[in-house]
Amino acid sequence: MTTFFEFENTVRSDNLSRLYLILGTEEFLARRLTARLIEVALGDGMKDFNFAELDTPNTSAPALLQELNVYPLGSSRRVVLIQEVGSLPVAAQEALEKSVADLPAFITLVLTAERLDRRKTLSKAIEKHGNVIELQPLRPAEVKTWIREILREKGKRISPHLIDNIFELTGSDLSDVSNEVTNLLEYVGEREAVEQSDIDALVESRRREPIYKLSEHVADRDLIRSWTVLRQLLADGEHELRILWHLDYTVKRLLRAKCLLEDGVRDDAVIKALQVRPFLKTRFLQQARSFSLEELRKMYRAIVEWDNKFKSSSRWHPEIDLELLVRELCATRER
Secondary structure, three states: OEOHHHHHOOOOHHHOOOEEEEEOOOHHHHHHHHHHHHHHHOOOOOHHHHEEEOOHHHOOHHHHHHHHOOOOOOOOOEEEEEOOHHHOOHHHHHHHHHHHHHOOOOEEEEEEEOOOOOOOHHHHHHHHHOEEEEOOOOOHHHHHHHHHHHHHHOOOEOOHHHHHHHHHHHOOOHHHHHHHHHHHHHHHOOOOEOOHHHHHHHHHHHHOOHHHHHHHHHHOOOHHHHHHHHHHHHHOOOOHHHHHHHHHHHHHHHHHHHHHHHOOOOHHHHHHHHOOOHHHHHHHHHHHHHOOHHHHHHHHHHHHHHHHHHHHOOOOOHHHHHHHHHHHHHHOOOO
C-alpha cells in the first residue's frame, strides 16, 4: 500500500497501472486523487468519450464487463470509475474479481471504498493485481504543509504563525481547509502577502454564518433569534436534515463538555477532546457551564424524539416541525 503523498507526486501518464483502489474515509483526498488519475490518463482532452462512472448499486455483471472492454476513442487510454466498490451487486463483484487479473492494456480502472473486508476474495484479488492507496487522516503538520503549498501555488506569501492561525480555524478537515483557503484567496485578491487582518476577517465571517448563529442562539436559549435564523436558513434553501444535524451536534457537544467538566477535567483538556476551535472556546465553555446535566439530557432526548418522528412520518412539515423543536430546546430548563 502507498499513502496519498507518496502517490500523488509520482503518478505520470507513462507509469499508470490498470487498476487502482483508493481506500479510506478521507473523502476530500479521494476526490482529489480520482481527479488526478483521470487528468493524467486522459490529458489529451478526450474525457467525454473515454471516461465512464458506473452506477455502483445498479450495475449488472454484463454492463460492468462491457465497460471494461470498450476501446478508447481517439486516445490510448480509457478510465472507468466505480465508487464504493463494495456496494456492487454480488454478480458484478464476482465478475470484477475474475476480471482484475487480466484487464485490457488500455484500461485504467479506479475503485474507491471507505473500507473493504480483506478476508473476501474480491479484496484479495484487488490487492494482488492493483495499486492500493490508503488515505489516512492527515496529521496537523501535514495539513499545515497543505495550506502553505496551496497558497504558494497561488503566488501568496504567508508566515508560519499565520498558517497556525488558519489551522486553528479549520482543524484537520480538508474540506474545511479548502473552503477557508479559497475564501482567504478571494479576500486577499491581488496582494501577495497574507496578513493577520485577513485571518481575522475569516474568523468574523465564520461567526456570521447563519447555521453557526442558529447553534449559538439555541445554546443561549434565545428563542426569538433562533426562530429568525431558522426561517432565514429555510428561505435560503438550506436542507432541513442538515439543520437538524447541526442542532444534534450542538447539543451532543455541550452534553459531552458538561460531563467532562463535572468529572473535573480541565478546560484545556475539554477543548482538546472536543476539538473546539480556539476562537470559540471561551464562549463554548460559558455555554456548557450555563446548563445542568439534566437540562442537556432533556434537550438531547428531545432531538432524538423529533429525529425519530421525522424519519418515520411522511407528514413532516420542516418549517413548522423545526420551529417546534427549536422552541422545545430553548425552553428546556429545570423546574
